[in-house]
Amino acid sequence: MSVRALPLLFLNLGGEMLYILDQRLRAQNIPGDKARRDEWTEVDRKRVLHDIILTMFNKSFIEELLKPQELYSKKALRTIYDRLAHASIMKLNQASMDKLYDLMTMALKYQVLLCPRPKDVLLVTFNHLDTIKGLIQDNPALLHLVDETLRQLIEVYGGLSAGEFQLIRQTLLTFFQDLHIRVSLFLKDKVQNSNGRFVLPVSGPVPWGIEVPGLIRMFDNKGEEVRRVEFPHGGNYVTAPKEGSFEVYGDRVLKLGTNMYSVNRPVETHTSGTSKNLSSQAQQSIAPNPLAKEELNFLAKLMGGMEIKKTSGPEPGFRLNLFTTDEEEEQAALTRPEELSHEVVNIQATQDQQRNQELARIMGEFEVMDQPRWSASKGDDLLAMMDEL
Amino acid sequence: MVAADSEGPSDPGVRMFRRQRSIPLRGSAAALSNNLSVLQLPVCNLTHFGVVHGPSAQLLSVAPEGVPLAQRQLHAKEGAGVSSPLITQVHWCALPFRVLLVLTSHRGIQMYESDGSVMVYWHALDSRDASPVQAMFARGIASCGHFICVGMWSGRVLVFDIPAKGPNIVLSEELAGHPTSVTDIASEPAQEQDCMADVVTADDSGLLCVWRSGPEFKLLTRIPGFGVPCTSVQLWKGIAAVGYGNGQVRLYETSTGALHVQINAHARAICALDLAPEVGKLLSAAEDTFVHIWKLSKRTESGCTEPSLPQVEHCHGECVPDTQVCGARFCDPSGSSFAVTGYDLAEILTFSSE
Numbered sequence: 001m002s003v004r005a006l007p008l009l010f011l012n013l014g015g016e017m018l019y020i021l022d023q024r025l026r027a028q029n030i031p032g033d034k035a036r037r038d039e040w041t042e043v044d045r046k047r048v049l050h051d052i053i054l055t056m057f058n059k060s061f062i063e064e065l066l067k068p069q070e071l072y073s074k075k076a077l078r079t080i081y082d083r084l085a086h087a088s089i090m091k092l093n094q095a096s097m098d099k100l101y102d103l104m105t106m107a108l109k110y111q112v113l114l115c116p117r118p119k120d121v122l123l124v125t126f127n128h129l130d131t132i133k134g135l136i137q138d139n140p141a142l143l144h145l146v147d148e149t150l151r152q153l154i155e156v157y158g159g160l161s162a163g164e165f166q167l168i169r170q171t172l173l174t175f176f177q178d179l180h181i182r183v184s185l186f187l188k189d190k191v192q193n194s195n196g197r198f199v200l201p202v203s204g205p206v207p208w209g210i211e212v213p214g215l216i217r218m219f220d221n222k223g224e225e226v227r228r229v230e231f232p233h234g235g236n237y238v239t240a241p242k243e244g245s246f247e248v249y250g251d252r253v254l255k256l257g258t259n260m261y262s263v264n265r266p267v268e269t270h271t272s273g274t275s276k277n278l279s280s281q282a283q284q285s286i287a288p289n290p291l292a293k294e295e296l297n298f299l300a301k302l303m304g305g306m307e308i309k310k311t312s313g314p315e316p317g318f319r320l321n322l323f324t325t326d327e328e329e330e331q332a333a334l335t336r337p338e339e340l341s342h343e344v345v346n347i348q349a350t351q352d353q354q355r356n357q358e359l360a361r362i363m364g365e366f367e368v369m370d371q372p373r374w375s376a377s378k379g380d381d382l383l384a385m386m387d388e389l
Numbered sequence: 390m391v392a393a394d395s396e397g398p399s400d401p402g403v404r405m406f407r408r409q410r411s412i413p414l415r416g417s418a419a420a421l422s423n424n425l426s427v428l429q430l431p432v433c434n435l436t437h438f439g440v441v442h443g444p445s446a447q448l449l450s451v452a453p454e455g456v457p458l459a460q461r462q463l464h465a466k467e468g469a470g471v472s473s474p475l476i477t478q479v480h481w482c483a484l485p486f487r488v489l490l491v492l493t494s495h496r497g498i499q500m501y502e503s504d505g506s507v508m509v510y511w512h513a514l515d516s517r518d519a520s521p522v523q524a525m526f527a528r529g530i531a532s533c534g535h536f537i538c539v540g541m542w543s544g545r546v547l548v549f550d551i552p553a554k555g556p557n558i559v560l561s562e563e564l565a566g567h568p569t570s571v572t573d574i575a576s577e578p579a580q581e582q583d584c585m586a587d588v589v590t591a592d593d594s595g596l597l598c599v600w601r602s603g604p605e606f607k608l609l610t611r612i613p614g615f616g617v618p619c620t621s622v623q624l625w626k627g628i629a630a631v632g633y634g635n636g637q638v639r640l641y642e643t644s645t646g647a648l649h650v651q652i653n654a655h656a657r658a659i660c661a662l663d664l665a666p667e668v669g670k671l672l673s674a675a676e677d678t679f680v681h682i683w684k685l686s687k688r689t690e691s692g693c694t695e696p697s698l699p700q701v702e703h704c705h706g707e708c709v710p711d712t713q714v715c716g717a718r719f720c721d722p723s724g725s726s727f728a729v730t731g732y733d734l735a736e737i738l739t740f741s742s743e
Contacts, residue, residue: 001475001495003524068522113713118634118658162634163569163593163618166658167524173420174443174475177733193711197733200678200711202656209617210635211653213677216701218650221642231703234679237656 001171003068004160007153008125009077009172010065012111012257014056015128016104017081021090022049022135023261024320044089044318049135050142051088057145066156071171089318095333096322102181102269109176110191110198111256116207116240118165120254121172122157123244126150127257150248158246184268185260203236208243405705405742409726410455412737415462416442418715418730421477422620422660423573425716425730425737428481428488428503436720437503438737439479439490440730446479446492448505455739461505465494482532486553491537493527498539498547500558509556510549518543531574533588533602536561540571546590548606564606566590566598575624576602577666586610586643589629591619597629599643610646621662623671625685628699630671632659638673640685640699649699654681661717665724670704672727674717680707680729680740707740 025045055061078101085092085100092100111124129150136142160168180196191199206212213233220226244253323329418424419441428437435458438449450459465474474496481503482489488503500510514525527547529540537549544567550559569592576588579602586609588600595614601607612629621632628649629641636655641648655675663672669685682705687697712731720726726741 001524001526003522070524116657161569161593161618162616163572166593166618166620166634170420173732177419177443178417180733197711200713202678202708206636206656210656211637213636213653213656215653216650216703217652218698218700219648220698221645221647223647229703232706233654233656233681234706234708235656235677 001071001174002164002167003070004156004164005071005168005171005175006069007062007065007156008121008168009071009108009175010080011056011125011149011153012108012128013077013081013104014052014084015125015132015257016107017085017100018049018052018132018135019259019261020100020103020322021052021085021320022259024322025049048088048090050139052084053132053136053142053146055084055087057142057149059145059148062149062152066152071175074175091319092322093319093329093333095329095336096320098336099269099322099332103183105176105179106181106183106186106269107260109173109179110186112169112172112176113198113200114256115169116205116254117162117209118169119160119162120207120244120256121165121169122153122246123252123254124257125153126244126246127252127254129153130252131257131259147248154246154248182270184270202234204238205240206237208240210240212237212239406707406727406740407742409739409741412438412449412451412455412457412728412739414440414442414449414735414737415447415460416445417733417735419443419475420713420732421715422658423478423480423716425661425718425728426480427718427720427728428483429721431722437481438728439481440716440737441476441479443475444473446476448479448490449737450504463492463499463501463505465492466496466499466511477526477528478530480530482530482537484532484535484537484551487551489532489537489551491530491539493530493539495524495526498527500537500549510558512547512549512560514541526570529571529574529590531576531588533576534579536602538564538574538576538588538590540567540574540590540592542570544568544571544592546571546574561604562606564590564598564600564608566600566608566611567592567594567596569593569596572619573622575622575629577624577626585627587624589622589624589643591622591631593618595619595633597622597631597641599629599646610643612641612643612646618658620659623662623664625664625666625669625671626687628685628687630662630664630685632662632673632675634658636675636677638662638671638683640701642699650701652683652701655679660715663718663727665719665722667722668724670719670724671701672717672719672724674714674729676713676715678709678712678714680709680714680717680727681705682724682727705742709738712738 025048081101082097085097112121115121115124129146133143133146182192182196186192193199214230216229216231217225218227242253245251321329323332421441424441426439434453436451438451440447445462445464448461449457451457465476474494476492476494478493480491482491490501490503490505492499497511497513499508501508514527519525523542526542527539531538535551537551539547546564547560548562548564550561572591572593574590579585579587586599586601588602590598595617597612598608599610601609618634619631620634623630627643629643631639636657636659638652638654639648640650654673655677657675657677659673659675661674671683671685672680674680681703684702684704686700688700709729709731712734714729715732716730718728720728725743729738
């Protein structure tokens with residue numbers, strides 16, 4: 001379909017991932033001086049976000065991403081996010097990573113579906129980037145990276161026509177087709193029905209550039225209006241108040257793509273009984289060649305630059321649990337429906353040594369903050385207990 | 390908000406159209422425009438439905454009362470490329486001596502016998518024309534006499550000459566008229582006068598080209614767009630009914646290019662238009678979850694020798710809750726029943742007023 005959809009998909013999913021991880025880490029935030037050695041602190045949270053954002057907005061990574069290319073498979077995307085999530089000291093078990101990815105994809109599906117105009121997908125992307133900037137206010141180098149990405153997006157997408165944006169939207173919706181995982185936050189806010197489908201409101205402002213339906217105008221051969229008739233259109237619409245800004249800085253007006261998670265709202269997903277259309281899902285996961293050769297090359301190129309963070313110590317990383325307890329996480333892994341299994345391919349990104357050295361050199365040019373020396377006692381058997389509210 | 394009628398009994402509780410039995414699909418419908426094709430076969434009391442799922446399309450044979458009888462899946466022919474090719478449209482083309490099923494994708498054009506059992510022709514997209522910044526695809530299908538017209542991502546329209554039977558299909562002409570990707574093509578049987586247009590092509594910029602078919606197609610009129618893609622087009626008695634990405638339906642007189650009717654019909658992009666030509670009914674469906682039915686007519690201004698003015702009346706509106714509609718068609722020549730597909734929906738919804 002569209003050869004311009006991948007950057008929007010990647011950046012928005014990445015944004016959602018950061019929102020969720022940030023919320024999860026904040027929820028477990030223990031004041032530094034009171035924290036035991038195995039508990040998450042504010043410093044840890046900032047470190048994780050910093051590392052992921054640094055990797056995600058790497059200059060050559062973004063350049064590679066912005067080249068016109070087809071959308072890659074779900075497997076390929078999932079593999080990238082697995083690596084991205086592990087770009088720092090944080091570790092996620094399979095079940096938590098699955099849940100994280102489910103939340104990310106359903107959130108973006110909702111945002112793309114509800115976009116008033118196809119072009120508004122760009123505003124959603126800008127919302128994600130604006131909010132990401134809010135998470136790294138104290139880091140000018142990172143802020144600059146994100147701003148650079150914003151500028152490049154404006155350059156690539158600023159000149160696209162409405163027809164091209166419509167194709168991008170159709171391409172993104174194809175990627176999300178048949179995903180009906182229920183998200184508790186969406187169910188509670190009544191934006192998703194219990195069958196997993198999103199609510200499409202028929203009231204409120206019409207998209208910018210569209211007139212409120214209900215009017216028929218008839219013209220004669222000279223172009224003069226001769227008659228006006230109203231008809232009952234069935235909805236309850238009003239005119240759009242104003243258009244969102246497509247500049248580097250500005251009021252986006254649209255709320256889609258802003259952070260809907262807050263510390264006090266735990267988010268659950270329900271995967272049982274959601275997927276009725278097994279044929280389409282099954283066909284993807286039982287393919288003998290999980291990734292096409294081109295996809296492997298692409299991933300190797302991109303992820304060659306992700307091998308930058310090597311934490312020291314024999315047991316690197318803290319584990320983050322996206323569930324309330326370890327038992328719940330284990331249970332989720334066991335009961336996950338077959339058709340929703342996100343198979344991840346292990347890629348040896350060191351295949352192309354020379355290229356990786358080059359990318360590593362490029363990565364090394366960025367200012368990297370001092371890596372704290374984690375003591376060996378901070379093993380990976382960490383529990384993140386969330387207070388249920 | 391459900392149905393809204395403008396005609397019919399004054400009792401608001403009585404609706405003109407009622408939901409009928411849904412027809413289940415093997416795979417959900419893809420988020421495309423014009424994603425439903427219907428072949429009515431009144432002689433054998435059957436209706437065929439065609440819906441694009443993604444890399445495959447599904448054909449269904451349905452008996453009266455919506456009872457599904459048979460189904461078949463067709464796939465886009467593979468070719469060079471990263472992912473499996475996606476189908477953009479599936480459409481039945483009624484020709485003088487046969488009916489062919491045409492399938493367009495990101496790799497080319499496939500033509501089948503009407504039940505989809507045998508592929509009679511394959512035309513691969515020319516990769517030499519490929520641009521690195523644009524995806525290649527074919528989209529927009531219509532039959533006109535013994536020709537089948539198919540649109541391309543480049544704006545060109547391929548015209549195929551179809552023999553009365555057999556696979557000897559020949560690419561007769563390549564029409565240049567559109568600067569951007571073709572979205573839809575419409576045609577109607579040639580009218581009485583020789584100079585009447587019988588084919589209209591539309592593109593992403595909203596531009597319409599009006600043609601007269603023949604061994605060499607002739608471009609008669611160009612109707613400029615206004616920066617909004619034209620997503621669907623129909624042709625009725627020389628009137629082009631056009632659906633746009635801004636939810637408007639417009640009626641143009643093809644001989645003059647004049648705009649005669651502008652309807653603020655929908656709150657989102659229109660995804661499909663269909664005609665019941667015998668009764669002049671037009672159906673519009675959009676991503677705003679609504680389907681509207683309109684009655685078209687032509688009215689002559691008294692004492693006027695110019696072409697008669699198209700008129701339109703709203704007949705019925707139907708809301709398909711929480712469904713981003715992607716295709717809609719009348720199911721019978723009198724326009725008293727219609728079918729709807731929606732993105733992510735694994736069934737065809739049907740409505741009838743009988």
